[in-house]
Amino acid sequence: MKRSLSVLALLALGVFTSSSAAPAQDGLRLTGSGATFPFPLYSAWFKSFSQKHKGMTVDYQGKGSGAGIQDLINHTVDFAASDAAMTDEQIAKVPGGVQLLPMTAGEIVLGYNLPGSPKNLKLPRDVYTSIFLGKTTKWSDPKLKAANPGVNLPDLDITVVRRADSSGTTYVFTNHLAGVSEEWAKGPGVGTTVNWPKSDKFVASPKNDGVTATIRQTPGAIGYIEYAFAKFAKIDMALLQNKAGQFVAAGGDGGPAALASVQMPPNLRAWVPDPEAAKAYPIATYTWMLFYKDNKDPKKAAALRELVDYCLTDGQKLSAQMGYIPLPENVAAVVRKSAAAIQ
Amino acid sequence: MKLVAQRPAAVSQSISGPPSRWDYAVDRVFRLLAQGGTWLVLLLLAAIVWEIGVKAAAAVGRYGVHFVTSSTWDVGRQQFGVLPHIWGTMYSSLLALAIGGFFGIAMAIFLTQDFLPPRLANVFRIVVELLAAIPSVVYGLWGLFVLVPAMRPLADAAYHRLGWVPFFSSTLSGPGLAPASLVLAIMILPTVAAVSQDALRLVPYRVKEAAYGMGTTRWEAILKVLLPAASTGIFGALVLGFGRALGETMALAMLIGNSNHITLSLFAPANTLAALLALNFPEAGPREVEVLMYAALVLLAITLLVNLLGEAIMRRSARRLAAR
Numbered sequence: 001m002k003r004s005l006s007v008l009a010l011l012a013l014g015v016f017t018s019s020s021a022a023p024a025q026d027g028l029r030l031t032g033s034g035a036t037f038p039f040p041l042y043s044a045w046f047k048s049f050s051q052k053h054k055g056m057t058v059d060y061q062g063k064g065s066g067a068g069i070q071d072l073i074n075h076t077v078d079f080a081a082s083d084a085a086m087t088d089e090q091i092a093k094v095p096g097g098v099q100l101l102p103m104t105a106g107e108i109v110l111g112y113n114l115p116g117s118p119k120n121l122k123l124p125r126d127v128y129t130s131i132f133l134g135k136t137t138k139w140s141d142p143k144l145k146a147a148n149p150g151v152n153l154p155d156l157d158i159t160v161v162r163r164a165d166s167s168g169t170t171y172v173f174t175n176h177l178a179g180v181s182e183e184w185a186k187g188p189g190v191g192t193t194v195n196w197p198k199s200d201k202f203v204a205s206p207k208n209d210g211v212t213a214t215i216r217q218t219p220g221a222i223g224y225i226e227y228a229f230a231k232f233a234k235i236d237m238a239l240l241q242n243k244a245g246q247f248v249a250a251g252g253d254g255g256p257a258a259l260a261s262v263q264m265p266p267n268l269r270a271w272v273p274d275p276e277a278a279k280a281y282p283i284a285t286y287t288w289m290l291f292y293k294d295n296k297d298p299k300k301a302a303a304l305r306e307l308v309d310y311c312l313t314d315g316q317k318l319s320a321q322m323g324y325i326p327l328p329e330n331v332a333a334v335v336r337k338s339a340a341a342i343q
Numbered sequence: 344m345k346l347v348a349q350r351p352a353a354v355s356q357s358i359s360g361p362p363s364r365w366d367y368a369v370d371r372v373f374r375l376l377a378q379g380g381t382w383l384v385l386l387l388l389a390a391i392v393w394e395i396g397v398k399a400a401a402a403v404g405r406y407g408v409h410f411v412t413s414s415t416w417d418v419g420r421q422q423f424g425v426l427p428h429i430w431g432t433m434y435s436s437l438l439a440l441a442i443g444g445f446f447g448i449a450m451a452i453f454l455t456q457d458f459l460p461p462r463l464a465n466v467f468r469i470v471v472e473l474l475a476a477i478p479s480v481v482y483g484l485w486g487l488f489v490l491v492p493a494m495r496p497l498a499d500a501a502y503h504r505l506g507w508v509p510f511f512s513s514t515l516s517g518p519g520l521a522p523a524s525l526v527l528a529i530m531i532l533p534t535v536a537a538v539s540q541d542a543l544r545l546v547p548y549r550v551k552e553a554a555y556g557m558g559t560t561r562w563e564a565i566l567k568v569l570l571p572a573a574s575t576g577i578f579g580a581l582v583l584g585f586g587r588a589l590g591e592t593m594a595l596a597m598l599i600g601n602s603n604h605i606t607l608s609l610f611a612p613a614n615t616l617a618a619l620l621a622l623n624f625p626e627a628g629p630r631e632v633e634v635l636m637y638a639a640l641v642l643l644a645i646t647l648l649v650n651l652l653g654e655a656i657m658r659r660s661a662r663r664l665a666a667r
Contacts, residue, residue, distance in 0.1 A: 066626030159516035164601040164618075166418070166626035192626065195417035196602075200513040200611040204601035206622055217487055218517035 027055030028303050034060075034068020034081030036208050037169050037226045038104055038287045041322045042081065045315045049307060056303055064207075065168035066192060072098065072290050079304060080290040083168025084192060085269040096294030099341045100268050102286040103311055105259055105325040107227040108173050109250045109283075111215050111235035114139065115154055122147045122247045123238045125282075129181040131158055131222060133188075134197030139220060154220075157201055161214045161223030164204035166192040172285040173224045179273035180282075224283075227251055228323035244278040254281025255325035264331050268338060284325065291342045301343050308339040392643065399636035410637060416603050416619075423634045425641060427603040431613035432645065435520055435599065436588035438609075439527035443588075444581050446528070447535025451577075454536075455543040456565055468540070475533035483597030486526040491517055491598075494525075498610050515610035518600035523613075526594050531584035538583060542576020543569060575657065582653050589646055592617040616642040 039062035046058035060081070063071075068080035073093045081103075091098045110128060112121060123131075124147050130136040136143070140155045163170045171192045178185035188194040196202055205214040208229045215221045215235055222238075227250050230237050239247040248254040258280035262270050272284050289308070295301040312332050319326040327335065362370075402410070406423060413424030450471060454464045498515035505511045515521065546569055554564040570577070600612020601622065616638055624635055 064626050066628070070626075157514060157516065161517075164596065165622040189419050191419040193416075193418045193623070195415060195420070195422075198602070198604045200602075200604065200606065200608065201516055202602050202604075203516060203518045203612040205518065206596055210597065213487060214517055217491060221517065 027057060028299060030056070030058045030078045030300070030303060030307065032058065032060045032068075032079040032081060032289075033063045033071045033077050034290075035065045035083045035168055035287055036062040037065075037083045037106060038081065038324065040228050040232075041104060041319060041324050044318055044322060045311055048314070048318075049310050052310075053306070056306075058307060064165060065171075066166050069290070072292075078295075078300065079292075081288065082290060083285060083287045084171040085288050086290055094292065096292060099291045099293050099338060100288045101291065101308060101335050101338060102264075102268055102270070102327065102331065103289045103308075103335075104316075104319050104327065105255065105284055105286045106323075107250045107255050107258075107281050107284050107325065108169060108176075108224050109227050109230050109237040110222055110240065111212070111225055111230045111237055112222040113215050113217075113219055113236070114156070115219055116152065117236050118148075118151045118153075119236060120249065121151065121236070121238045123240055125180050125241045125243075128238075128240065129177055129184055132160060132177060132197075133181070133183060134160070134199045134202065137199075137201065156220040159218050159221045160199075160202045161211050161218070161221050162196055162202060162204050163193075163208075163211060163224075164206045167207075168192060168287070169208060169224065169226060170194065173283060175271060175273050176283045231323045240282050242278075242280050242282040243274050243276050244280075246278055248279065248281045250281055251323060252281075253279055255284050256328065257281070258284035259286070259325060259328055259331070264334055268335070293341050294343060298343075304342050305339055308342070309336070312336055312339075395636050395639050395643070399633060399640050402633035402637040403640070406634070406637065410634075411641060414603060414605060418631060421630070423637075425616065425619070425638050427605050428614045428616045428619050428638065429641065429645065430605050431520070431599065432589060432615040432617070432642070434613065435524045435527055435595070435615060436585060438520070438524035439531055439588045440581065440585045442525065443528035443531040443584055444535055447532050447580065447584065448539050448577060450532075450536045451539035451543055451580075452565060452570075455540050456561075456569070468537075471536050472533050474529065475537075479530070479591065479593040480597075482526050482530060483594040486522050486594065486598045487518070490522050490525060491515070494522055502610065509607040510609050513606070513608040513611045516600075516612070518598050518612055519610050520599065520613045521609040523595050523598040523600075524609075526598055527588050527591055530591060530594065531587050534587055535580045535584040538580035539573070539577045542573040542580065545576060546572045574660070578653065578657050582650055585649060585653075586646055589642065589649070590617055592621045596621050616645075 039060070042060050042062075046060050050057045065082035065084050068077075068082050069086055069090055071077045072080040072086075073090065085100055086098060110123060114121070124143065127136055127141070127143050127147065137158055138155060139153045139158055145153055171190065174184070174188065174190045174194050177188075178190045188196060196204075203214065203218075205211045208225050211223045211225050212229045212233045212235060215223045215225070216233060225235075227237075229235075231251065237250050239249050241247050242254075257277045258272050258275040261275040261277040261280055262272050264270050268288075270286060272286075274282060275284065289311075291304055291308075295304065312327070312335060316326040316332065402423075410424060411429065412426055413422070414426040415422045415424050417423075450467075453459070454468055458464075459467065495515055498511075498521065501511040502514050550572055551564055551569060554568040559567065595615050596618040599615060599618055601614050601618060602612035603614055604611060606613075620635055620639055620642075623631065627635055
């Protein structure tokens with residue numbers, strides 16, 4: 001409990017300090033805002049970038065994907081970040097155009113809280129979709145027991161914890177569920193907020209950290225969060241069954257395998273709703289940084305390109321350490337080429 | 344000693360005389376400032392209502408009354424209804440008002456009716472008022488990490504023994520109406536306590552002495568004489584507290600569970616209008632902003648209605664009191 005509190009405090013501190021850093025003297029200051037999903041990684045990147053490049057500071061505020069896109073459209077930031085790539089309609093609102101660059105990828109995990117904290121709980125595909133549809137309501141459900149012989153599953157209500165705010169994480173997760181289950185696609189559907197089943201056992205918390213804290217505090221809870229949040233808060237994560245029928249843990253080789261299974265299209269908007277590779281972790285996603293193609297200030301554009309370059313080289317080495325998936329080589333090469341469009 | 348305090352202030356002769364031009368000027372300027380302040384407040388409110396109204400106009404036209412009677416909130420399908428939010432707002436605020444109001448008024452009586460030496464009473468007063476200075480997020484975290492785990496065994500016991508009572512018809516899964524209302528009660532406590540204390544202190548001491556003179560006991564004097572005499576002020580305290588409860592955002596967003604579900608159960612998650620606004624506004628698209636503004640308008644209307652209703656009740660009870 002103390003630990004998750006301090007994690008929360010640290011995250012909160014990160015949000016505040018990153019937005020209030022003093023501008024470097026006669027230096028260049030780049031500001032960005034957007035997704036909270038890659039926030040821990042981005043803040044580490046930008047901190048070390050600012051240290052290595054004297055006179056340049058990068059400030060990033062984790063406000064949420066939608067807010068980042070709004071900021072970019074309103075021209076209040078130099079770049080934005082989002083888990084749900086900008087749509088053509090949104091891009092059309094920015095004169096000069098927007099360059100989307102996938103910068104890293106992450107996995108969404110199902111964190112749970114069970115008495116005795118049994119590790120590596122296996123969740124079959126039909127069971128976790130049924131849990132989020134509000135149909136499987138007990139941890140002692142026969143299907144769960146069958147998938148986990150030897151695990152002492154209590155006769156406890158399943159409390160589903162979801163995001164209360166509109167969120168890219170929700171988009172990716174519901175996109176996956178819709179790929180798996182016809183019923184989900186027709187019912188709640190896909191979106192940054194969806195119409196969740198009405199039940200006493202569905203609670204919602206704000207932001208990734210709020211969901212993390214609620215899972216930690218609630219016996220019998222299960223919820224979807226970004227891998228890094230679960231890792232740092234020491235929350236138990238379920239092994240999920242992928243399309244090939246294998247149970248795969250998050251944080252291992254499953255993520256890169258999932259990314260390798262999709263081809264990156266020229267507009268750099270690739271989704272991985274339900275990867276087919278045998279080793280792939282089922283819920284993985286790219287996350288994007290969004291740049292103006294026309295920055296009006298050549299110095300700023302050069303700095304932004306330098307930033308992208310840093311993130312693609314030194315930055316990628318940090319990714320795995322922080323719980324994210326490094327970009328596959330071929331994708332990184334395409335991104336580097338596309339970054340030239342930032343002028 | 345109390346008698347001394349009640350003696351009319353000695354009238355000094357030296358300052359009598361016709362008011363000077365300076366006095367007139369000061370008087371006029373002050374009146375102007377006071378009037379200006381009042382008008383500014385009204386203008387500010389009008390500006391806010393206008394701003395919200397203009398932005399909400401499109402959504403009001405599109406969804407109309409259906410907005411407040413339906414309970415689906417589905418951005419993807421563009422269906423919006425705030426009935427669960429209205430329900431949750433009223434339920435949690437009324438519950439908080441009942442708890443916070445009771446304790447707040449009790450505290451005000453305790454601190455003003457000579458139960459304590461004045462100095463100690465002062466210490467208590469400061470401590471209660473300190474509660475108002477705690478940020479809302481801290482209340483939210485405290486609720487999540489301290490109150491909910493502490494409540495869980497009680498809630499489970501209530502569910503197992505009294506599950507047939509609609510108020511206890513579900514288990515507490517973490518965030519929910521009961522912890523949210525309790526935290527809300529603590530948050531409105533300082534407001535209610537401070538304003539009721541002022542109201543009670545304003546009742547002239549003579550009134551109390553007269554009551555004792557009639558042979559009342561202490562409690563009879565407090566309940567039958569002092570409280571009715573201070574009732575307008577205490578009622579004002581309750582309205583203020585209720586207003587704060589209706590509009591409270593962050594702590595509730597963290598504690599109420601944000602589920603669009605209408606139920607009587609105290610342990611089930613619910614939702615409030617303020618939490619809906621706070622959580623959805625940052626990421627809202629242009630269409631959704633209109634809808635959220637409509638929701639804000641609904642919240643304003645509820646606050647206004649509650650105040651009017653309170654005023655009516657107040658006037659009626661005052662008339663009955665006078666008729667007796």
